[in-house]
Amino acid sequence: MSKTKQTRSIVAAARTNATTLRAPLTAFAVAYLLSACGGSELSAPPAANAGGSVTPQPQPDPTPTPTAAATSGALTTLGATATDLGNTLSSTAIPGVSPALSQGVGGTVAATGGVLDAAANAVSSGLGQIGSTPDPVGTTVAGTGSTIGATGAVVAGVASTVNALGQGPLSPLAPVTTPIAGALTTAANGISAGGQVLGNTLASSAVQQVTQPLSSAVTPLVITLGQQTQSVGTTTGIGQPVSGLLGQIGGALQSAGAQVAGTSGNPLAADVGHLVSGVGTTITNAGGLVNPNGPNGAAPIPGLITSLVGSTTNGVQPGTPATGGGAGSTSGPLASLTGLLSGAGAASPLSPLTSALGSAGTASTATSSPTAGLNSLLGGASPLAGKLP
Structure with a gap:
């Protein structure tokens, strides 16, 4: 082979290798640019994955962490019962359907416990503290925002339940259930965010101008x-x-x-x-x-x-203990x-x-x-x- 033909072969091979490496190099460059611009922080909106499931967005926990001053009452006890019942349903297998169905139903029931706790806290922190807080009516009114926001988790549970109806043996229903579940998930996120906005609005000075006179009278x-x-x-x-x-x-x-x-x-x-x-x-x-x-x-x-x-x-x-004779009297x-x-x-x-x-x-x-x-x-x-x- 002459020197000229050898040079041409080397150039042709180089061109072929450049073409082969161009795609991975381009992908690497795009990934590098995304990471440099904070691309790792990007996330896609809720959508159906390969298995047809819809992942609800994380919901804020409407229930404050219990403290030593907690009081057991009707609403808080019913809330705990709903949570335990939901957990029981989540772990119960239903023959012939996907396990995600029972988990969705259980999650929906358990989420009602958070709604009841939020309602109890709204009442007890407001009307239950008359004389200890300057605007008890306003505090209870503002607490309705947390109560409404907590229902977002209930709707998210319904979304998971509907989505589960299109999984497993019922997968032919996925074209119908997946869009509905996605819409419910969006609604759940909106309710949660709306509850927070409503709570902030009801706690504003404009609303306090109405609730404060009521509190002062009550x-x-x-x-x-x-x-x-x-x-x-x-x-x-x-x-x-x-x-x-x-x-x-x-x-x-x-x-x-x-x-x-x-x-x-x-x-x-x-x-x-x-x-x-x-x-x-x-x-x-x-x-x-x-x-x-x-x-x-x-x-x-x-x-x-x-x-x-x-x-x-x-x-x-x-109350302050009495200094005189008490319940320990010998006469009862x-x-x-x-x-x-x-x-x-x-x-x-x-x-x-x-x-x-x-x-x-x-x-x-x-x-x-x-x-x-x-x-x-x-x-x-x-x-x-x-x-x-």
Whole structure:
């Protein structure tokens, strides 16, 4: 081969190699430019992947982290029940369908727990803190934004459920379910963002100009009403004994609920126990309406609101303990009440009731059962006697 032909062969081979390497070099250059411009931060909008699934955008957690001051109430307990029920459904296999279906249904149910918690916190942080916060009405109104925003997670769960209907054996439905799921996911993101915007708007000074006068009118009425009921209990002498009776009944329910929750291995059954305990707590806190020195004596009406709905961030404040004789009197915590009711003594038509009430305090110390006080009030002839632990 001549030197000229050899040179031409080398040039042709170089051109071929350049053409072969051009594509990967171009791809490398594009990737380098994207990384230099922060391309790693880019993300695509929700879309169907190769398996036909729609990935919902992360939803903000509407439930604050529980604190030591948390109060178990009706809404918070139902919220916990919904969460546990959703988790149970998520782990339940449904024959013939994709596991993603049960996970979607479970996620939808569990997300309602966040809505209930957000609603409870809105009420307890506002109306449940009358006298402790300058604008309780405004605080509760602003909290509706978080409650509405929390429903975005519920809609996202529905989106996952609809999308799961097009997976597995039901994959022929994917052309219909995938677009619907994508639309629901977009709606879920919009609801979550809209709830945050609404909350900020309702917390603005313009709205406070409306809610603040309402709070200024409601606060003294609620505080005065609570003081009046406590004054009646103190003046008549029935405040402490009535509070003691409610405390015994509430304590019995609290202990019974705690026993159910502690011995049950089923989360849903444990939630029932927590609900019973919550009812007992509310009954005990009702005693603060007539006894300023008992549980919930500091702010009886706001505290009762918090106790009813529950809270993950707020507690119920007890009153200042009395310095005189208390519930530990040898005549029983209801002695002054029974003295007022008995009138003529044993001949009084109320003597059976007063006898039961007068012995309520001493009977509860004769046994170690947490519900002994309630059993003693029910009496041995009652069909419920002996049924409680």
